[in-house]
Amino acid sequence: MIHGCPDYNISMDIITNKNQFHAGEDDVKGAAVALVRLWHTYTLDIDKLIKGQILDTKTDQLTPFDILYIAGVVEEKGQTYDAIVWLHALLKAIEERYIEEEGDIKEVTIVRRLAAAYSSHGVPWESVKLLEEYLRKDPTHKGVARDIAYINSKLRSIPEDQRTQLLQPPSLDDQKRVYEALCRGEGKRSQSVLSSLKCFSRQTKIPIYRAKEEVLNYAPRVSLFYEVISDSEIKYLKEAAMNLLARSYIMGDDGKGALADMRVSQTAWLPESSHPIVDRLGRRIELITGLSTRQYPHASHSEDFQILNYGIGGMYEPHPDWFGTLLANGAYRYGDPPSLRASGDRLATWLYYLEDVKKGGATVFVNLNVTVPVVKGAAAFWYNLKRNGELDENTWHAGCPVLLGSKWVSNKWIRETGQFFRRLCGKNPDSLDGPL
């Protein structure tokens, strides 16, 4: 339940009723990981988060049990630094009395957990310091004295002068650092690049219909098309998807679908033949891009529409959309139905945005420093392959974690088959995409 966020509460009610959903251990763990992810990605103030304050939205305050649980879950995943920060925040909350000790969870419980986390993080001398500090307040505590003796016995093998390493946050790889910065809207682009970008109304295959295009990047071209799906079309897609939603998969190395922590959302698939509205949405993509999305029993030109729903904390970490080497190695079926066999790679991606996200959830291109805002009724479009068919590494992208609200999108992957005379080769491999 989130106060001041009725849309979220309504979506949760619908999903709960439709799916007869009861949270299991994995769901609760997933929620803990998601909360830490949000704190990290959006550099949220941990004290406010504990008090239930996320930006201008108020939710329930976390309990000592919640925080110990969260710290335990992330520690188990190897994020000892995060566990330490959360446990320190809990100690501070109790000290400042905005959180009360709860049942068995007393200050000493937290101090001992924190000491254990310091040791796992490779700085056991910090554990001793912390425990000794507590023992000065409560000199008769036998458990703490025992912990100190135990850690000291381990420390004997480490020379004094090597016990200097300080608590360090883990270093993020470059891609992850850029991803998080772009999600926060901190992507840096030069003034000359920014001033070369433009909005215009683009000619389509029928003279009376022009599409409102904003170019967010040239080479490769990433565009946002405004007002390309209506509210009633959106309503239809969401309702049709609602009963079909299931946890999203990623493509495993063996070409089969796999569950993964890097993609947290729900997916449903709708073929164009399922309803005239879905068909119309496919035709509109053809009209604007000049590509074919036709679907056949064999060798379709595009995949079914994928409807995606991300809840709070849901995201899709950086990835390319192509199959790449899987295809080159001949493993081109990846469990594809006959309609997609021999359809080739994912030449292009069209992404309809079905809802504004209250906070977070942008689509970001990590090698281009581009953040695509989520705008209800708009759609992002880009080619994943260069005009000579090579994979375009610059199209690696991600769906940022949803901080508030929920995110609904629908993508259409347009395959190579059917586009041979629609997207022509350039004069050289790096030729840009001109007007279609």
Ligand SMILES: O=C(O)CCC(=O)C(=O)O
């Ligand atoms: O949700 C988004 O913004 C991106 C989705 C995406 O990249 C995908 O489904 O492949």
Ligand SMILES: [Fe+2]
């Ligand atoms: Fe993608």
